[in-house]
Amino acid sequence: MGTWDVGPFDNDTAADFCGDLDEAAPNERKGIIHGALTRVISTADYLEAPESEEAVAAAALVAAQCPGGEPANPVYGPDEPLPDLTGLRDLALRALERVTTEPSELMDLWAESEGGSWCATINRLRSTLLPQPSGEELNPR
Template sequence: MGTWGYKPFDNDTAADFAGDLDAAPQSERIEMLRAALASVADDVSTHVIGGKAEIAIAAAALTVRKMEGGEEFQSEVCGPSSEIPEIPKDLAPLALDAVSRLLVKDNDLWEDWSQREDGDKWFSMLQRLNLVLSKESSDSQESLW
Protein backbone atom coordinates (compact mmCIF):
# COMPACT_ATOMS: atom_id res chain seq x y z
CA MET A 1 0.00 0.00 0.00
CA GLY A 2 2.93 2.38 0.61
CA THR A 3 1.66 5.71 1.89
CA TRP A 4 -1.94 6.30 2.91
CA GLY A 5 -1.71 9.63 4.71
CA TYR A 6 0.49 12.57 5.57
CA LYS A 7 1.05 11.89 9.29
CA PRO A 8 4.32 10.41 10.63
CA PHE A 9 3.11 6.79 10.81
CA ASP A 10 0.83 6.83 7.76
CA ASN A 11 3.19 4.80 5.58
CA ASP A 12 4.45 1.23 5.48
CA THR A 13 8.05 2.13 6.29
CA ALA A 14 7.20 4.00 9.51
CA ALA A 15 4.69 1.34 10.52
CA ASP A 16 7.40 -1.31 10.04
CA PHE A 17 9.78 0.81 12.15
CA ALA A 18 7.15 0.90 14.91
CA GLY A 19 6.96 -2.89 14.70
CA ASP A 20 10.75 -3.12 14.94
CA LEU A 21 10.66 -0.93 18.06
CA ASP A 22 8.02 -3.22 19.58
CA ALA A 23 10.14 -6.28 18.82
CA ALA A 24 13.34 -4.79 20.25
CA PRO A 25 14.28 -5.02 23.91
CA GLN A 26 13.27 -1.84 25.74
CA SER A 27 16.94 -1.11 26.44
CA GLU A 28 17.61 -0.73 22.69
CA ARG A 29 14.67 1.48 21.68
CA ILE A 30 16.26 4.86 22.39
CA GLU A 31 19.33 3.92 20.36
CA MET A 32 17.06 2.87 17.51
CA LEU A 33 15.44 6.31 17.57
CA ARG A 34 18.85 7.98 17.77
CA ALA A 35 20.16 5.97 14.79
CA ALA A 36 17.09 6.79 12.71
CA LEU A 37 17.45 10.51 13.41
CA ALA A 38 21.22 10.54 12.91
CA SER A 39 20.89 8.78 9.55
CA VAL A 40 19.26 11.96 8.24
CA ALA A 41 20.68 14.67 10.51
CA ASP A 42 24.31 13.62 10.29
CA ASP A 43 24.45 12.68 6.59
CA VAL A 44 24.46 16.19 5.10
CA SER A 45 26.41 15.31 1.98
CA THR A 46 23.76 13.29 0.15
CA HIS A 47 20.18 13.36 -1.07
CA VAL A 48 17.93 11.73 1.55
CA ILE A 49 16.08 8.68 0.27
CA GLY A 50 12.40 8.29 1.10
CA GLY A 51 12.53 5.32 3.46
CA LYS A 52 15.26 6.87 5.58
CA ALA A 53 13.27 10.12 5.76
CA GLU A 54 10.03 8.33 6.71
CA ILE A 55 11.75 6.53 9.58
CA ALA A 56 13.39 9.75 10.79
CA ILE A 57 10.02 11.53 10.83
CA ALA A 58 8.51 8.67 12.83
CA ALA A 59 11.45 8.80 15.26
CA ALA A 60 11.03 12.57 15.61
CA ALA A 61 7.32 12.07 16.30
CA LEU A 62 8.18 9.64 19.09
CA THR A 63 10.76 12.08 20.43
CA VAL A 64 8.03 14.72 20.93
CA ARG A 65 5.34 12.37 22.20
CA LYS A 66 5.36 13.77 25.75
CA MET A 67 6.16 17.37 24.83
CA GLU A 68 3.61 20.13 24.59
CA GLY A 69 2.04 19.79 21.15
CA GLY A 70 3.55 16.34 20.56
CA GLU A 71 0.30 14.41 20.84
CA GLU A 72 -0.67 15.51 17.32
CA PHE A 73 2.07 13.34 15.81
CA GLN A 74 1.18 10.07 17.53
CA SER A 75 -0.74 7.17 16.02
CA GLU A 76 -3.05 4.86 17.93
CA VAL A 77 -3.07 2.43 15.01
CA CYS A 78 0.38 2.25 13.42
CA GLY A 79 2.76 3.60 16.05
CA PRO A 80 4.58 1.36 18.50
CA SER A 81 2.36 -0.33 21.05
CA SER A 82 5.08 -1.12 23.57
CA GLU A 83 6.62 1.39 25.95
CA ILE A 84 9.29 3.78 24.78
CA PRO A 85 11.67 4.76 27.59
CA GLU A 86 11.97 8.39 28.65
CA ILE A 87 13.53 10.41 25.85
CA PRO A 88 16.93 11.87 26.76
CA LYS A 89 17.20 15.66 26.36
CA ASP A 90 19.92 15.36 23.71
CA LEU A 91 17.54 13.58 21.31
CA ALA A 92 15.36 16.67 20.66
CA PRO A 93 18.16 18.70 18.99
CA LEU A 94 19.07 15.68 16.84
CA ALA A 95 15.41 15.27 15.86
CA LEU A 96 15.24 18.99 15.08
CA ASP A 97 18.29 18.67 12.81
CA ALA A 98 16.71 15.72 10.97
CA VAL A 99 13.32 17.39 10.49
CA SER A 100 14.91 20.72 9.51
CA ARG A 101 16.93 18.91 6.88
CA LEU A 102 13.76 17.36 5.45
CA LEU A 103 12.17 20.79 5.13
CA VAL A 104 14.63 21.58 2.34
CA LYS A 105 14.08 20.16 -1.11
CA ASP A 106 16.96 17.67 -1.30
CA ASN A 107 15.01 14.53 -0.37
CA ASP A 108 12.69 12.00 -1.98
CA LEU A 109 9.74 12.76 0.30
CA TRP A 110 9.74 16.43 -0.62
CA GLU A 111 9.74 15.46 -4.29
CA ASP A 112 6.98 12.87 -3.83
CA TRP A 113 4.74 15.07 -1.68
CA SER A 114 5.13 18.11 -3.94
CA GLN A 115 3.38 16.08 -6.66
CA ARG A 116 0.44 15.06 -4.46
CA GLU A 117 -2.83 16.87 -3.97
CA ASP A 118 -2.46 16.75 -0.17
CA GLY A 119 1.25 17.61 -0.20
CA ASP A 120 0.54 20.87 1.61
CA LYS A 121 -0.80 18.84 4.57
CA TRP A 122 2.43 16.82 4.76
CA PHE A 123 4.59 19.93 4.56
CA SER A 124 2.45 21.68 7.21
CA MET A 125 2.72 18.63 9.52
CA LEU A 126 6.50 18.66 9.13
CA GLN A 127 6.63 22.39 9.89
CA ARG A 128 4.53 21.88 13.06
CA LEU A 129 6.80 19.01 14.14
CA ASN A 130 9.79 21.28 13.54
CA LEU A 131 8.15 23.98 15.67
CA VAL A 132 7.56 21.62 18.62
CA LEU A 133 11.16 20.43 18.38
CA SER A 134 12.46 24.00 18.11
CA LYS A 135 10.64 25.02 21.26
CA GLU A 136 11.92 21.99 23.16
CA SER A 137 15.48 22.50 21.93
CA SER A 138 15.47 26.16 22.95
CA ASP A 139 13.97 25.26 26.36
CA SER A 140 16.73 22.67 26.83
CA GLN A 141 19.40 25.24 25.98
CA GLU A 142 17.89 27.77 28.41
CA SER A 143 17.92 25.22 31.22
CA LEU A 144 21.70 24.93 30.80
CA TRP A 145 22.11 28.57 31.85
Protein backbone atom coordinates (compact mmCIF):
# COMPACT_ATOMS: atom_id res chain seq x y z
CA MET A 1 0.00 0.00 0.00
CA GLY A 2 1.57 3.29 -1.12
CA THR A 3 0.39 5.18 1.94
CA TRP A 4 2.45 7.57 4.00
CA ASP A 5 -0.04 9.04 6.46
CA VAL A 6 -3.70 8.99 7.57
CA GLY A 7 -5.00 12.00 5.61
CA PRO A 8 -7.35 11.62 2.66
CA PHE A 9 -4.61 12.61 0.18
CA ASP A 10 -1.74 10.76 1.88
CA ASN A 11 -1.52 7.82 -0.51
CA ASP A 12 -0.43 7.21 -4.10
CA THR A 13 -3.95 6.48 -5.36
CA ALA A 14 -5.40 9.75 -4.02
CA ALA A 15 -2.46 11.74 -5.39
CA ASP A 16 -2.98 10.14 -8.82
CA PHE A 17 -6.74 10.82 -8.59
CA CYS A 18 -6.05 14.51 -7.94
CA GLY A 19 -3.59 14.56 -10.85
CA ASP A 20 -6.32 13.11 -13.07
CA LEU A 21 -8.67 15.87 -11.92
CA ASP A 22 -6.08 18.49 -12.87
CA GLU A 23 -5.69 16.95 -16.34
CA ALA A 24 -9.45 16.74 -16.94
CA ALA A 25 -11.41 19.46 -18.66
CA PRO A 26 -13.02 21.82 -16.13
CA ASN A 27 -16.54 20.65 -17.06
CA GLU A 28 -15.57 16.99 -16.41
CA ARG A 29 -14.17 17.36 -12.87
CA LYS A 30 -17.45 17.15 -10.97
CA GLY A 31 -18.37 14.02 -12.92
CA ILE A 32 -15.07 12.37 -12.01
CA ILE A 33 -15.66 13.09 -8.33
CA HIS A 34 -19.27 11.90 -8.58
CA GLY A 35 -18.07 8.71 -10.26
CA ALA A 36 -15.51 7.96 -7.55
CA LEU A 37 -18.21 8.31 -4.89
CA THR A 38 -20.88 6.28 -6.67
CA ARG A 39 -18.48 3.43 -7.56
CA VAL A 40 -17.93 2.59 -3.90
CA ILE A 41 -21.58 3.06 -2.96
CA SER A 42 -22.66 0.60 -5.64
CA THR A 43 -20.09 -2.06 -4.64
CA ALA A 44 -21.85 -4.76 -2.63
CA ASP A 45 -19.00 -7.25 -2.83
CA TYR A 46 -15.48 -6.83 -1.50
CA LEU A 47 -14.47 -3.18 -1.90
CA GLU A 48 -10.86 -2.85 -3.06
CA ALA A 49 -8.55 -0.30 -1.43
CA PRO A 50 -7.82 1.83 -4.54
CA GLU A 51 -11.50 2.60 -5.13
CA SER A 52 -11.89 3.43 -1.44
CA GLU A 53 -8.85 5.73 -1.46
CA GLU A 54 -10.27 7.64 -4.44
CA ALA A 55 -13.65 7.92 -2.73
CA VAL A 56 -12.10 9.24 0.50
CA ALA A 57 -10.17 11.85 -1.49
CA ALA A 58 -13.34 12.78 -3.40
CA ALA A 59 -15.27 13.09 -0.14
CA ALA A 60 -12.52 15.31 1.26
CA LEU A 61 -12.80 17.58 -1.79
CA VAL A 62 -16.53 17.92 -1.17
CA ALA A 63 -15.93 18.55 2.54
CA ALA A 64 -13.35 21.22 1.72
CA GLN A 65 -16.16 23.32 0.25
CA CYS A 66 -18.44 22.92 3.27
CA PRO A 67 -18.48 25.24 6.30
CA GLY A 68 -15.61 24.24 8.57
CA GLY A 69 -14.04 22.05 5.88
CA GLU A 70 -10.29 21.66 5.79
CA PRO A 71 -8.65 22.74 2.54
CA ALA A 72 -7.43 20.02 0.21
CA ASN A 73 -3.80 19.02 0.72
CA PRO A 74 -1.72 21.77 -0.95
CA VAL A 75 0.90 19.30 -2.22
CA TYR A 76 -1.14 16.26 -3.29
CA GLY A 77 -4.59 17.78 -3.73
CA PRO A 78 -5.71 19.19 -7.07
CA ASP A 79 -4.10 22.39 -8.30
CA GLU A 80 -6.85 23.32 -10.75
CA PRO A 81 -10.10 24.91 -9.52
CA LEU A 82 -13.06 22.66 -8.85
CA PRO A 83 -16.74 23.45 -9.44
CA ASP A 84 -19.23 23.67 -6.60
CA LEU A 85 -19.31 20.19 -5.06
CA THR A 86 -21.59 20.89 -2.10
CA GLY A 87 -24.47 19.15 -3.86
CA LEU A 88 -22.51 15.90 -3.48
CA ARG A 89 -22.54 15.98 0.34
CA ASP A 90 -24.99 13.10 0.72
CA LEU A 91 -23.10 10.96 -1.80
CA ALA A 92 -19.83 11.70 -0.02
CA LEU A 93 -21.33 10.65 3.32
CA ARG A 94 -22.69 7.44 1.82
CA ALA A 95 -19.32 6.69 0.22
CA LEU A 96 -17.51 7.11 3.54
CA GLU A 97 -20.07 4.82 5.15
CA ARG A 98 -19.40 2.16 2.51
CA VAL A 99 -15.61 2.48 2.83
CA THR A 100 -15.92 1.79 6.57
CA THR A 101 -18.35 -1.12 6.21
CA GLU A 102 -17.32 -4.73 5.62
CA PRO A 103 -16.24 -6.05 3.25
CA SER A 104 -13.70 -3.25 2.70
CA GLU A 105 -10.00 -3.79 2.05
CA LEU A 106 -9.04 -0.27 3.12
CA MET A 107 -10.82 -0.66 6.44
CA ASP A 108 -9.13 -4.03 6.94
CA LEU A 109 -5.70 -2.59 6.15
CA TRP A 110 -6.13 0.24 8.64
CA ALA A 111 -7.49 -2.13 11.30
CA GLU A 112 -4.29 -4.19 10.96
CA SER A 113 -2.09 -1.12 11.55
CA GLU A 114 -3.62 0.76 14.47
CA GLY A 115 -6.04 2.74 12.34
CA GLY A 116 -7.36 5.00 15.12
CA SER A 117 -5.95 8.13 13.51
CA TRP A 118 -7.35 7.12 10.12
CA CYS A 119 -10.77 6.58 11.69
CA ALA A 120 -10.53 10.01 13.30
CA THR A 121 -9.83 11.52 9.86
CA ILE A 122 -12.89 9.76 8.40
CA ASN A 123 -15.03 10.93 11.34
CA ARG A 124 -13.89 14.55 10.85
CA LEU A 125 -14.89 14.33 7.19
CA ARG A 126 -18.28 12.89 8.14
CA SER A 127 -18.84 15.65 10.68
CA THR A 128 -18.03 18.33 8.12
CA LEU A 129 -20.28 16.75 5.50
CA LEU A 130 -23.32 16.48 7.78
CA PRO A 131 -25.87 19.21 7.08
CA GLN A 132 -25.67 21.99 9.63
CA PRO A 133 -28.86 22.93 11.46
CA SER A 134 -30.38 26.20 10.39
CA GLY A 135 -30.86 29.06 12.82
CA GLU A 136 -34.55 28.21 13.15
CA GLU A 137 -33.79 24.67 14.27
CA LEU A 138 -31.39 26.00 16.88
CA ASN A 139 -33.95 28.47 18.27
CA PRO A 140 -37.37 26.78 18.17
CA ARG A 141 -40.34 29.03 18.89
